[in-house]
Amino acid sequence: MSEKLLDGEIRKQVEEIFGNMRSEVRILFFVDSKRCEFCETIEKLLDELVELTDKISYDKITAGSTEANDHGIEMTPAMIPLTPEGDDKGIRFYGIPSGHEFGTFLKTLVDFSAGAVPEISERSLERLDSIDDPVDIKVFVTTSCPYCPKAVLTAFGFAFASSKITASMVEASEFEELSKKFRVSSVPQVVINSSRSFVGAHPEEEYLTEIMKAVTG
Amino acid sequence: MNAFEVGGLNIAKKIKDYYDVIIIGGGPGGITAAIYAVQGGLSPLVIERAIEGGQMNNTETIENWPGFKTISGVELSERMAEHARHFGADSLNSEVTSIDAEGKLKKVILETGKMIEARVLVIATGANPRKLDVPGEGVFSGKGVSYCATCDGHFFSGKHVAVVGGGNSAMAETLYLLKIVRKITIIQDLLKLTGDKMLQDRVKASGKVDFVLGSKVRGIEGDEKVERLLVEKSDTGEQISVDIDGVFVFIGTTPNSSLLRGKVDLNRYGYVLVDSKMETSVPGVYGIGDVVEKEVRQIATAAGDAAVAMHHAILDHFD
Ligand SMILES: Cc1cc2nc3c(=O)[nH]c(=O)nc-3n(C[C@H](O)[C@H](O)[C@H](O)COP(=O)(O)OP(=O)(O)OC[C@H]3O[C@@H](n4cnc5c(N)ncnc54)[C@H](O)[C@@H]3O)c2cc1C
Numbered sequence: 304m305s306e307k308l309l310d311g312e313i314r315k316q317v318e319e320i321f322g323n324m325r326s327e328v329r330i331l332f333f334v335d336s337k338r339c340e341f342c343e344t345i346e347k348l349l350d351e352l353v354e355l356t357d358k359i360s361y362d363k364i365t366a367g368s369t370e371a372n373d374h375g376i377e378m379t380p381a382m383i384p385l386t387p388e389g390d391d392k393g394i395r396f397y398g399i400p401s402g403h404e405f406g407t408f409l410k411t412l413v414d415f416s417a418g419a420v421p422e423i424s425e426r427s428l429e430r431l432d433s434i435d436d437p438v439d440i441k442v443f444v445t446t447s448c449p450y451c452p453k454a455v456l457t458a459f460g461f462a463f464a465s466s467k468i469t470a471s472m473v474e475a476s477e478f479e480e481l482s483k484k485f486r487v488s489s490v491p492q493v494v495i496n497s498s499r500s501f502v503g504a505h506p507e508e509e510y511l512t513e514i515m516k517a518v519t520g
Numbered sequence: 521m522n523a524f525e526v527g528g529l530n531i532a533k534k535i536k537d538y539y540d541v542i543i544i545g546g547g548p549g550g551i552t553a554a555i556y557a558v559q560g561g562l563s564p565l566v567i568e569r570a571i572e573g574g575q576m577n578n579t580e581t582i583e584n585w586p587g588f589k590t591i592s593g594v595e596l597s598e599r600m601a602e603h604a605r606h607f608g609a610d611s612l613n614s615e616v617t618s619i620d621a622e623g624k625l626k627k628v629i630l631e632t633g634k635m636i637e638a639r640v641l642v643i644a645t646g647a648n649p650r651k652l653d654v655p656g657e658g659v660f661s662g663k664g665v666s667y668c669a670t671c672d673g674h675f676f677s678g679k680h681v682a683v684v685g686g687g688n689s690a691m692a693e694t695l696y697l698l699k700i701v702r703k704i705t706i707i708q709d710l711l712k713l714t715g716d717k718m719l720q721d722r723v724k725a726s727g728k729v730d731f732v733l734g735s736k737v738r739g740i741e742g743d744e745k746v747e748r749l750l751v752e753k754s755d756t757g758e759q760i761s762v763d764i765d766g767v768f769v770f771i772g773t774t775p776n777s778s779l780l781r782g783k784v785d786l787n788r789y790g791y792v793l794v795d796s797k798m799e800t801s802v803p804g805v806y807g808i809g810d811v812v813e814k815e816v817r818q819i820a821t822a823a824g825d826a827a828v829a830m831h832h833a834i835l836d837h838f839d
Contacts, residue, residue: 309524316526316602348524403571403594405524422614424633447594448671449577450570453613476674486745488675488766489662502662504570506615506631 308344309351320409321356324416326387330361333371333381341477342380344399358416375469378478386415393462398474402446407455407472421460427511431465434518440470443482443492454491454504461511468514525598535612535636539565541833542628542638544616545776547574549809549822550644551600554609556830562838565636566604567628569615573597574646575773575810576819578668580696585819593670596819621783621802640804640833643780643792644826647773647810647817652684656740664746664766669693672768673700679765682707682749684737690770691715691723697768698726705762707732707751732762740767775811787813797836798829804837 309317332349334342349361364370366379374383374391382396400408414421423431440458444451458470475482475490485494493510494500495517505513541557543550546568557564571577579593588596605611612630619641620627626641649667651657657665666672673696681701683694686708692715694704706713706723711734713720723729732751738759739750749762777790785793785801791814792807794800800807806829809822 313524313526320526401524403525403577406526406571409526422632422634424631426633445671445674448668449573450668450671453570456613482675486663488664488745489666489668489672492662506569506617508631 307351308348314351314355317352317409318355320413321358323413324356324358325418326416327358327360328387328412328416329385329389330359330412331364331370331374331383331385331391332361333364333366333374333376333379333383335379336365336367339379341399345380345382348399359412378481380477384411384415387418393466393469394459395469395471397471398477399446400472400474403449403452404444404446404455404472404474407452407459410456411459421456421463423460423464424507427461427507428464430511430515431461431468434465434467436467436518438465438468438514438518439496440468440514441473441485441494441497442471443473443475443485443487443490443494445475445490448490450504451491454493454510457504457507457510458493460507461514525594526602535565535610535634536563537636539563539610539636539638540838541565541640541642541830542567542626542636543642543644544619544628544779545574545644545646545809545811546572546601546611547644547646547809547822548576548596548600548819549646549826550574550642551604552823552826553642553644553806553808553830554604554611555607556827557834558604558607558609560830560834560838562834564609565638566609566611567614567616567630568611569613569631571597571613572601572604572611576600578670580670580692582819616779619779619783621805624804626804640806640837642826642829642833643777643784643800643805643807643811644809644822645776645779645811646822647775649769650772650774652737652740652769652771654737654739656742656746660740660742660746663744664742665740666766666768667770669696669768672766673697676701676766678702680705680763681766681768682762682764683768683770684708685770685772686710686713686715686733687770687772688715688719689772691719693768693770694723694729695719695726698723698728702728704729705732705764706730707735707737707749707762709736709754710734732760735760737767773810773817777811789813796828797832798825799832799836804833806833 462468462470499517540562541564554564576593615631618629680703808825810817
């Protein structure tokens, strides 16, 4: 596999987008201790991105290590982009962010780097503030699903705004067992605290209402 | 694994409070409008709630957009979005939740509560898949009922699924699903398929499709997920049950016009009424593409509407 993942045209577009970056962002990249095909693809992708900008770096961390456990990483491949200040905002990518999710990945990195804060309404911020216990949001996606990036980005926005929320993109075909467990057959499927779930990219207010239902039981 | 797509990204870009033209919906109609707006010296903003390209993203291959003998819907979406972005059109990934089109300055309210103003509004919200409206459909949505083959086909690998509908979309999506599933049963209320002959021939030649024609789906049943469809023969009223693992519904579309109810004139099905300039009942508000009342809903006609609308918008509302 010496061929590049990103072809010439995409590289040009990515470079243009990276032009908006300001501070350096670091990605924590969690891999399995055993051989893992998907991990290798992500590493290749990260290496190609690092070639295109000096504003991205990554640390390769083995699952099961103290650092992985500290961040609550239980499956691989996983990535946590950190803010330029080095903060973990509770945003996770499980699986290869390819297809439409490549845009989600790039947007997250560039927004972090440029210090852009996800826009959320005052009302939603107040509701998010009232959350006291940890909330886990998993957004199951396939990379050919056009509605998925929005469902992921809305959850990321909530995680960014609330230290109680962890939001993950989970690429369904790479995590088949987990997808089966939650009976995923349409995407985006949003699973909250492994108990509640809904399908579709709801607008912010409705989306948060679903999350609050899981929180208040 | 499929390729890497950048999409119509609005990255770290500051969205202004005013644009000459706000285009709601980033399908082929909306993107074309943005391109014409820039060429006419205006500043446009495209607001798209999912990703740019609209329904084209759900389409496996497109074979009637000139210049490409065959192109994937995702690639055409990418190319169009890139074209508009390259011209300097701004785009925003958000949902418009209400509009105020009364005054000279039109107001658009986003899901985040943010308000943006514009001199001209272009409604390019397109259409969404129509639902069957039968018992079980809501309960099993996401549990075996799907409206997007490219999104969900993967989950039915090696399985037997039903495709409801017999038009062009149903044929095209059947051809896509055939690469993934074991068997397909096509259910259509008419006695014959209505999709293009070329597509029908390819579906029939696959040998993996059987047909239940002249029959309506009356219900979707199962335990925790879809297991069978209740189908009624239109001539005899006889009900049969068809065992399947999933059902894909392609029975046409409904307009995304709830935003406009009470604001601009709609026909009784909810399609936006426009004049020959593509202007709605409210001056300065234009309607283009699939959301508009018309006979032919295609990429080419959406793009055509956009060209007409922007031509008149520039002449009539800017000096
Ligand atoms: C399966 C399938 C196959 C097809 N194949 C072909 C083909 O081969 N050739 C062809 O010419 N045509 C084909 N079509 C039809 C073609 O895709 C449509 O005619 C065309 O996409 C219409 O363009 P549009 O810009 O009007 O709207 P759409 O493509 O529907 O785009 C509208 C956009 O508006 C967004 N939107 C809606 N409401 C809001 C809101 N409130 N706020 C923000 N954004 C909003 C939506 O998310 C959507 O992206 C096909 C359609 C389907 C479903």
